[in-house]
Amino acid sequence: MGLEQEVEVLRRIPLFQNIEPSKLKLMAFASERVTFADGAALFDQGEEGDAAYIVLEGTADVRVTADSGEPITVAQVASNDIVGEIAILCNVPRTATVVATSELVTLKITKELFFRMVQDFPQIGIEVMRVLAHRLETTTRQLRAARGG
Template sequence: MCQLKGLTLTDIIETLKRVELFHGMDERQLTAVAQIVEPCVYAAGDVIFEQGQDGDALYVINSGQVEVRVQNDDVTDSAVYLGDGQTVGEMALIDQAARSATIIAVDEPTTLYRLPVAAFTRLCQMQTDIGYVLMRNIAQDLSFKLRHRHSDIKRSGGSGV
């Protein structure tokens, strides 16, 4: 499924420029990231990764759409649909823990850029500025999500933190 033919480094860089996770990176940094991503194409219905699998990569959605499904106590919730310029699997870059959701391609074709944890870690060891920008952006995103989660808890009568 990975290794899309006819794709140039410039194509990948242009996609990365649209992704919030990579905001603040200059052309050199984006080029370094683009060189380690693996372009992948999936047909509608293909499972990209499953809940419970080890987190081994981040995925950037270049084109198409994916569905995020979460299994809780024998009930499957279709949480959200994500599309062009969005990412899935960010937490893998931080902790490589088990996936918290199953991701399924909705459109045909769905093109993703896979950023393997091992390659990303090596890149960050060689170019710490890239790791700094990406981790800062992940932290900002998680902070935003956590604040909204606390807001939801307060509205439902819980006691946010």
């Protein structure tokens, strides 16, 4: 996949839909393509977050370690999804472990690049809030269901 294809993938991600292609090309050029083998972890819960990952191809599980020590899969990610942004936005340890469930091709967006994009394009900040609010609503609904409420 070349730079033009990466830009096309970025354009399909809600976060970046309203960003002009020339800016997306700059972002794709400034980011690092990282491939993970099936079963490899992108990052582990509790680690310091230094980057977010945009999934270009493949799938991965988002796992949270329960109090019992058992990992619980709380979500799956696939093409056009972004993971790892919470740790870089909030400056907190990783809130989950993400493990590839197939060969996974990603664009690694460093904290510095991510914040530069948000500063240059406030629309990205709005979309990040929308994505995080949706995740919070989903998590809250699942928690209510798990508690029988």
